[in-house]
Amino acid sequence: MKKKSIGIQKATYYNRLQKQGYIFILPTLLLFSIFLIYPMLDAFRLSLYEWNFTGSPLYIGLRNFIKLFTTKRFWSSYSVTLQFTFLSVFLLMFISFWLSLAFTSKLCWFKQLYQSMVFLPVVLPMVAIAVVWKFMFQSTGLLSVVFLDIFGWNIPWLTSTKIAPYTMVLVNVWKFTGYYMVMFIAGLLNIPDVYHEAAKIDGAGFWRRLIHITLPLLKNTIILVFVSCAIFSFGTFALQYVMTGGGPSRSTEVLTLLIYKEAFEYTKFGYSAAISVMFFLTLFIFSIIQLKIFSSEAEI
Amino acid sequence: MAAIVLNLVLLIIGIIYLIPFIWMVLSSFKLNADVLSIPIKILPRTWNFQSYPNALNYAGYNFPRYFLNSFIVLVFAVLLCLFLSTTAGYGFAKYKFKNNKLLFIIVMSTLMIPFEAIVIPLFLLVTRLNLQDTYLALIIPGGLTAFGVFLMRQFFYSIPDEIIEAARIDGATEWQIFRRVSMPLAKTAVLSLAILHGQWVWNLLLWPLVVISKPDMRTLPQGISLFSGVYFTPYPEQLAISVLACLPTLILFIFLSRNFMEGVALTGLKT
Missing domain, CATH: 1.10.3720.10 (MetI-like)
Known part of the structure; x- marks a missing residue:
């Protein structure tokens, strides 16, 4: 009985330790998401709009691509x-x-x-x-x-x-x-x-x-x-x-x-x-x- | 005999690769009229040392400032890259948390994002964060590389777990183990990554062109690409600035040519 509880304690301690890995990868995950992954997704979204930067974006579906191909x-x-x-x-x-x-x-x-x-x-x-x-x-x-x-x-x-x-x-x-x-x-x-x-x-x-x-x-x-x-x-x-x-x-x-x-x-x-x-x-x-x-x- | 022919051919090829560089250095000391004059003179007819101070003080440009800007961006972008790559690489290699593999694959998948394809949305993001014309706008995107994370993960993976366990038993915190035990072992890998990434940062042109519009915030490549005279082309001055831009990497290359090539070889992996 006692042995088992020590085993569990050990396991939870070990698990807690392993979780510290999140702290090590957190800065990378954060910056990569904001400055690489989000902009890439945003490029797809933006490609569906007509926008001259100063006005408000106008949704035009795939018309940018149609224009592109022609x-x-x-x-x-x-x-x-x-x-x-x-x-x-x-x-x-x-x-x-x-x-x-x-x-x-x-x-x-x-x-x-x-x-x-x-x-x-x-x-x-x-x-x-x-x-x-x-x-x-x-x-x-x-x-x-x-x-x-x-x-x-x-x-x-x-x-x-x-x-x-x-x-x-x-x-x-x-x-x-x-x-x-x-x-x-x-x-x-x-x-x-x-x-x-x-x-x-x-x-x-x-x-x-x-x-x-x-x-x-x-x-x-x-x-x-x-x-x-x-x-x-x-x-x-x-x-x-x-x-x-x-x-x-x-x-x-x-x-x-x-x-x-x-x-x-x-x-x-x-x-x-x-x-x-x-x-x-x-x-x-x-x-x-x-x-x-x-x-x-x-x-x- | 075969050896002589081979070495002769290789020497000639090597010299061909050097010619543009040599021409650049010599021509930066020529007078403006002599740079493109016929017949061609390899050596300057009169040595024009004035081209260097001229270029640095050229009206309408502030090259010393561009140097400083590029240098600041280089240092902090490389430091950011090293910080992120070593911490994340260590985290992925040495901790068995949930979703380790999934998160690593997500980080690695950013390798598929070509920087050129996200320049527009990145510009919009930076504008929204009010960071245009700041060093931060150049440093942050300049410090992100999934390859660095990959490289450091590979490296830390090869360090035996026993060393880390031993430090834990001695009562060291996880961060202390990372800083005092693991990082010192990674010195050469870190140096190679710094050199490889530093070259990339020093070369960046498209991103500064997009995000920097204030003349005083220009980077060196940006300054060079915009550099032209009003009434005539200042050939020796343009070449002088090019020589100066080459100097830092060149000096490093002379002392650390090994590390330069190792950095490249690393991108080829041990397949």
């Missing part, structure tokens, strides 16, 4: 963003993967040095380097002149609607190669050497080891790089804002820029919120994959 400017911006994202993801993954292989190879002499050189753009503020590239792309800027002198190409980097979108991708790739390279390197270093050693003894060459050992074991890293790269690139803003402002002729007007302009230049808050909702929904699938990877890592 407006050329939105579709043009959407496809500009998608194109930017696809090209960035493809090039970034391709280049950073091969660099990470090279930097983990035994043939590489100055790993630290090379890695730091490629990684440097990652640590520089986007706005600052966008200014630099903007100058280098002027008609008498460094890059324009170099391409004219060496290849004889006169490239209108920022003034042609055909070329400016690719120029954006170029700068983006330069800026973030180091980031994904480091993620790949971390993944590669996690592959135990013995696998490669064993395959070598069995006579497997470089390509066979790449396809049958490296790539399968790197699967999770590849997915994560893909997803995070897609999400990052889709949300690009500073690059276009500083270098082109969306021009020429809106050829680089990405969605974030459109969201910003519709709300703060044309004060169409409801319409802008509708674009935000489309932005969120497009990334939803990628976000779900990312969340899945994180939760499997956390073993929930």
Whole structure:
């Protein structure tokens, strides 16, 4: 009898102790709810209204979305963003993967040095380097002149609607190669050497080891790089804002820029919120994959 | 032979990645007319050291103030991020309260909210709270990251429960255990998170553009993006400010390049 009551006391004491965990997570729950979750829900609500910020909001149902789907400017911006994202993801993954292989190879002499050189753009503020590239792309800027002198190409980097979108991708790739390279390197270093050693003894060459050992074991890293790269690139803003402002002729007007302009230049808050909702929904699938990877890592 | 070719190629690639940076630094010391002159001069024809004081005292802009603003926001946003991430991470990892998993999933689900998609409602919220043109408006949203919570939860999970139990038996309160026992073990993880998150905060542009309209409250990226001359473009001055904006992260990077890369590697997880 006595033993049992001690047991209960112990249990309640233990339970009370565990409840103190709520105090630890309370600030996070509170701030995340107010400043992240509520605004996200509010974006959905706002997208159903017409509102110029000063007057009172007018409920218009899905008309913002109907207008959105029938407006050329939105579709043009959407496809500009998608194109930017696809090209960035493809090039970034391709280049950073091969660099990470090279930097983990035994043939590489100055790993630290090379890695730091490629990684440097990652640590520089986007706005600052966008200014630099903007100058280098002027008609008498460094890059324009170099391409004219060496290849004889006169490239209108920022003034042609055909070329400016690719120029954006170029700068983006330069800026973030180091980031994904480091993620790949971390993944590669996690592959135990013995696998490669064993395959070598069995006579497997470089390509066979790449396809049958490296790539399968790197699967999770590849997915994560893909997803995070897609999400990052889709949300690009500073690059276009500083270098082109969306021009020429809106050829680089990405969605974030459109969201910003519709709300703060044309004060169409409801319409802008509708674009935000489309932005969120497009990334939803990628976000779900990312969340899945994180939760499997956390073993929930 | 293969090694020589490989290293040569890698060196060239590395230099290509450095060129814009080198050009920025050298050109910030050129005269305005020389920055974009043909034929191209790599080194400044005459060294123009005046561009730096010029830029800092440029009429219509207050760059020292923007630096200060960005610095204040950086420090407090990172501190907020570290406070929230470590406490919540610890709470989720070390306490078995009801709905632990559910609440953790709710926190993690905010990873799916792209900041760009909530800028408008967040602006409205901040306006209603009367916080526009304040540091708080920049600091609070700048301090929230579900990834930080995730990272710290993972870390504290790996600390054995026995250490905490032992401290309890010694009569320490839960907060004391967190501060004196658990936190000291988390030093490297905290440093990596601080660096990773600090870069993000130092880079923020869209949010300040939306929420700050008073010139004196501008952040540095905002100031740079708005910086232009009235009658001509002050090329060396704009580059000088860019160099100055790069300096803090650059200096940190030189001393802590390890931690920078570790921070990024952490986002890749140990899969």
